[in-house]
Amino acid sequence: MLISYKKYFSGLLMAGTLVFSGCQKEAFVETNINPEGLTSVPPANQFLNATLSLHSQDFEAFYDLYQRIMPWMQYSTAVNGNGQNFTQVYDNFSQRYGRLYNGVGNTLVDLEKLVANLPAEEQPRYVHMIRIARILKAYYTFYVSDIYGSIPYSDAFQARYGGTLTPKYDPQQTIFATLDTELKEAITTLKTAQTATQVALGTSDQYYAGNTQQWVKAANALRLKIAMRLAKRDAAKLKTIAQEVLSSPAADLMSSNTDGWMFITPASFTGGSDSNWNPANLRAAKPLVDFMWDTQDPRLDAFFTQNGYSQANIDLLIADKQLPAGTKESRRYLGGFTGPDAAKVAQNVQRFYTPRYLTLNGNRTAIDTLSYVQPRLFQAGFADASGTAGTGKNYFPVITYADFCFMRAELAAQAISGESAKTWYETGVTASLDWYDMVAQGAQVFNYTPMTAAEKTAYLANAKVAFTAAKAMDLIASQEYINFLRQPAEGWATWKRTGLPNTTSTLVLPALISNGATLVVPRRAPLGIPNVNDPNYANRKAALDEMAKITGFGTDPQDATGRVWWDQL
Numbered sequence: 001m002l003i004s005y006k007k008y009f010s011g012l013l014m015a016g017t018l019v020f021s022g023c024q025k026e027a028f029v030e031t032n033i034n035p036e037g038l039t040s041v042p043p044a045n046q047f048l049n050a051t052l053s054l055h056s057q058d059f060e061a062f063y064d065l066y067q068r069i070m071p072w073m074q075y076s077t078a079v080n081g082n083g084q085n086f087t088q089v090y091d092n093f094s095q096r097y098g099r100l101y102n103g104v105g106n107t108l109v110d111l112e113k114l115v116a117n118l119p120a121e122e123q124p125r126y127v128h129m130i131r132i133a134r135i136l137k138a139y140y141t142f143y144v145s146d147i148y149g150s151i152p153y154s155d156a157f158q159a160r161y162g163g164t165l166t167p168k169y170d171p172q173q174t175i176f177a178t179l180d181t182e183l184k185e186a187i188t189t190l191k192t193a194q195t196a197t198q199v200a201l202g203t204s205d206q207y208y209a210g211n212t213q214q215w216v217k218a219a220n221a222l223r224l225k226i227a228m229r230l231a232k233r234d235a236a237k238l239k240t241i242a243q244e245v246l247s248s249p250a251a252d253l254m255s256s257n258t259d260g261w262m263f264i265t266p267a268s269f270t271g272g273s274d275s276n277w278n279p280a281n282l283r284a285a286k287p288l289v290d291f292m293w294d295t296q297d298p299r300l301d302a303f304f305t306q307n308g309y310s311q312a313n314i315d316l317l318i319a320d321k322q323l324p325a326g327t328k329e330s331r332r333y334l335g336g337f338t339g340p341d342a343a344k345v346a347q348n349v350q351r352f353y354t355p356r357y358l359t360l361n362g363n364r365t366a367i368d369t370l371s372y373v374q375p376r377l378f379q380a381g382f383a384d385a386s387g388t389a390g391t392g393k394n395y396f397p398v399i400t401y402a403d404f405c406f407m408r409a410e411l412a413a414q415a416i417s418g419e420s421a422k423t424w425y426e427t428g429v430t431a432s433l434d435w436y437d438m439v440a441q442g443a444q445v446f447n448y449t450p451m452t453a454a455e456k457t458a459y460l461a462n463a464k465v466a467f468t469a470a471k472a473m474d475l476i477a478s479q480e481y482i483n484f485l486r487q488p489a490e491g492w493a494t495w496k497r498t499g500l501p502n503t504t505s506t507l508v509l510p511a512l513i514s515n516g517a518t519l520v521v522p523r524r525a526p527l528g529i530p531n532v533n534d535p536n537y538a539n540r541k542a543a544l545d546e547m548a549k550i551t552g553f554g555t556d557p558q559d560a561t562g563r564v565w566w567d568q569l
Contacts, residue, residue, distance in 0.1 A: 043126060044204035046111040047133055051206055053103030054140060055263045055396045058276035060095035061378070066282060068093055069488045072521045073481075073495060074509050076282040076373050077336040080353050081343025087512065087519045089560040094525040100144045101156065108137040109157040124196035128212050131186035132201060135219045138179045138186075139398060142226055145175050146493065147525045149550075149564035150543040153178065166536040169543030172565040173233070176226055180241060183219045183226075187252070190216050206263055207398075217254045218261040220245050221399045224407050228497065229566040239416050246408070246417050254404045257435050261398040264442075267381035267390050275379065282373035288482070289335030289371060291507045295462045298433055298455040301448050302440035303485055305374055306332035308367035313358065317367065322356050336370050340514040374445045377486060384446065392444035397487055402431035406480045413472035422467040425476055426460055432483040433459070439486070464506055474500060478507035496523055496567050522560035523567055529557055 070076040071086055078086070111133045115126040145151050153175050155167030170178070190212045201210035208214035227241035246253070254260065270277035284304045292300045311329040318325055336352065337343040343353070355366040375382040380392040397403075405428030412421035433456050440448045459465055467475060477500035484491035494500070501507045512519040527547075530540035544557050552569060554562020563569075 041110075041114060043111045043114040043129060044199070044201050046107050046114065047129070047136070047201055048204040048206065050104045050107040050111075050133075050136060051263065053099060053107065054136075055265075056269070057095055057099060058270075059092065060099075062276040063092040064094050064096070065488050066279060068522075069492050070282065070373075071285075071338075073488055073491050074285045074287050074338045074512075075485055075488055075491065077285050077338055077343070079281050079283050081337055082340050082512075084340045084514045086340065086514075087521055089522055089526050093560075094147060096140075096144050097148055097151070097525070100140055100151075104140045105137055106157050106160075108133045113161060124194065125199045127194050127196075128190055128198045129201055129210075131189045132205065132210070132212070132215050134182055134186050135215055135222065138183055138219075139222055141175065142179055142222070143489075145172050145564075146229070146566075147564065148527065149524070149547050151175065152539075166539060168539045171543075171546065176229065176566070179226060180223055183223050187216050187219045187223075190219075191252070206265075207261055213251065214259065216252050217259050218399065220248055220252055221254055221261065221404045221407075224404070225399060228407055228410070229493075231497065232568040233566055242411050242416055246411070246419070254399075254401045257401045257431055257438070260400040260435070262400065263396040263398070265394045265396070267392055267394065269394050270379045270381060272381055272389055273383055275381075277379040278382070279373060279375045279378040280382075282375075282378075284333070284335040284371040284373055285338050286335035287338060287507070287509050288485075289333055291464070291478075292482070293331070293333055295464050296455070296459060297482070298451040298459055299436045299482070300333055301374075302377065302436045302445060303374055304333055304335070304371040305446055307334055307369055307371050308355070309369070313367050316358050316360075317356055320358065333371050334369060339510060339512050340519075341516065342513065373485075374440075374448075376443045376445045377439065380443045390444050393442045395439045395443065395486070397435075400431070400435055400483075402428050402435055402483050403480075403487075403490070405431055406476055406483065409476045410473065413469075413476060421469070421472050421476070425467050425472070425479070428476075428483070429460060429465070429479050430456060432479065436486075471506065473498065474505050477501060478505060481507060520561045524554075524560060524562055524564050526560045527557035 066076075068089065071078065071082055112130055115123055115130060118126070141151075141153060145153075149172045150169040152167035153170045155164050157163075158167075159165050198212075203209065205211075208218070223241060224245050227238045227245075230238040230241075272278075273280075289300075289304060291297075292303070309329060309332065314323060314327050314329055317323040318327060334352070337348060342348060352369050355368045358365050358367055376390050376392060379390075380394045381389045383389045405424050408417065408419060409421050409424035409428055411417040412419040412424055433451060437451045441450060465475070465479075477494060477498045480494045481491050481501050484494065501509045503509065503511055512521070527544060530537050530544065534540060547553055547564070548557075550563060550565055550568075552563040552567075554560075
């Protein structure tokens with residue numbers, strides 16, 4: 001059962017007034033709100049409000065990530081294994097669409113309208129703020145279109161300002177091209193000295209504190225990410241954008257983890273045990289755990305918890321005659337089977353899904369064989385065994401430096417950039433190791449040991465990790481997949497983009513067998529079937545009819561195994 005929670009904000013996060021709206025997946029028209037109520041709001045507050053709206057999506061965490069994308073991508077499983085039909089999409093997916101029109105995009109447009117209502121002599125002081133807002137809006141628009149395809153954009157967000165209540169739907173290829181143009185313009189403007197002293201976002205910008213140069217780097221990284229989606233649709237345009245971005249001055253490109261685009265909050269932001277952010281039931285998945293164990297990946301204890309078989313517990317089980325004398329502690333990291341049939345095999349149920357029990361401190365306690373996803377990686381306030389809440393930080397990555405490096409490695413491996421695939425691959429792996437080391441310590445994940453330089457060196461030299469040109473894309477995609485544990489939606493996108501990892505790649509993701517048949521993993525959000533009584537019926541119907549022409553679109557709009565424009569065979 002899904003449970004609600006109260007959102008807590010502290011310190012700088014208290015600035016501004018945030019109004020949350022429920023996700024209205026079927027609401028393709030905007031709410032017509034009187035703009036007069038915004039006249040007294042400082043423009044910078046709307047940037048903070050949009051940021052909070054973007055990252056406070058507990059329903060998205062629960063329904064989209066924990067229940068769907070993470071199991072689909074074999075990052076996690078249900079506690080006793082995945083159900084026979086766990087790839088079906090039947091309710092509450094996805095949450096991101098409604099948030100664009102009722103929380104992020106509309107709020108950032110409000111920022112621009114607030115500036116437009118200022119005295120003419122004041123408006124030139126907000127040129128940079130407006131461009132930064134457009135970068136954030138471009139990101140979230142891309143994030144939504146990524147799994148929905150055609151969505152309202154050019155006509156959107158204007159209803160409260162005299163615009164249409166029935167916006168047309170822009171095709172995904174048009175949206176991607178428009179966003180690239182807007183990002184280019186934002187970069188150019190942010191790099192241009194203004195005649196008027198600019199009003200800084202300051203603490204209203206929880207990503208970069210209003211640092212325009214950092215936003216230039218973020219915008220360039222976003223241009224590259226959107227362009228990567230074009231590989232199977234417009235390879236020439238991908239090459240043009242990539243070469244343009246990578247020919248930018250070094251100061252305009254991410255060069256370390258400190259450049260990463262990330263939102264960091266106090267532990268209280270994601271609530272406590274009654275929160276929808278609670279990841280307590282995310283069992284670790286066997287394919288990823290096994291690969292990380294075999295390669296001695298230093299991120300293993302940042303990603304997953306140890307099972308219950310410590311030597312102390314083993315000795316107690318021996319004393320209780322549940323284990324034979326002489327049993328020794330061995331492997332403390334084990335993942336659950338990802339295929340429903342494998343999890344139901346009798347010997348697997350007995351070996352992995354049937355815990356032993358001990359009475360510890362007067363309580364009957366299960367000694368579990370399998371690991372879990374580190375809960376504080378997703379919810380910093382997750383309580384320890386004594387019930388004490390965590391006091392670390394929550395980390396919400398948008399585009400990390402490791403992500404940027406892996407994109408460059410891909411482009412190099414495909415002879416698009418002229419750079420060294422090996423260099424960017426190794427830089428990306430190292431950046432990912434360092435980032436998770438920082439996050440694990442900052443989030444106070446359980447039983448984490450900080451990485452050493454020797455561990456990182458040994459990992460890069462491991463036979464399954466060391467770069468080989470003949471397996472470049474396989475290796476790069478495998479490491480991207482690992483890196484995206486904290487961004488499962490990007491792991492899903494990488495798998496759709498590259499077809500990796502798969503059943504034969506370096507990091508093996510086995511087929512998901514249920515009742516003897518291979519399950520088909522969803523590739524997009526189910527699209528609502530328009531009602532003839534919907535005021536925007538004509539535009540919705542036209543958009544769906546056009547999308548239906550896409551190869552592999554699916555049997556009908558609600559077929560989540562179908563494809564959007566960029567996701568081609």
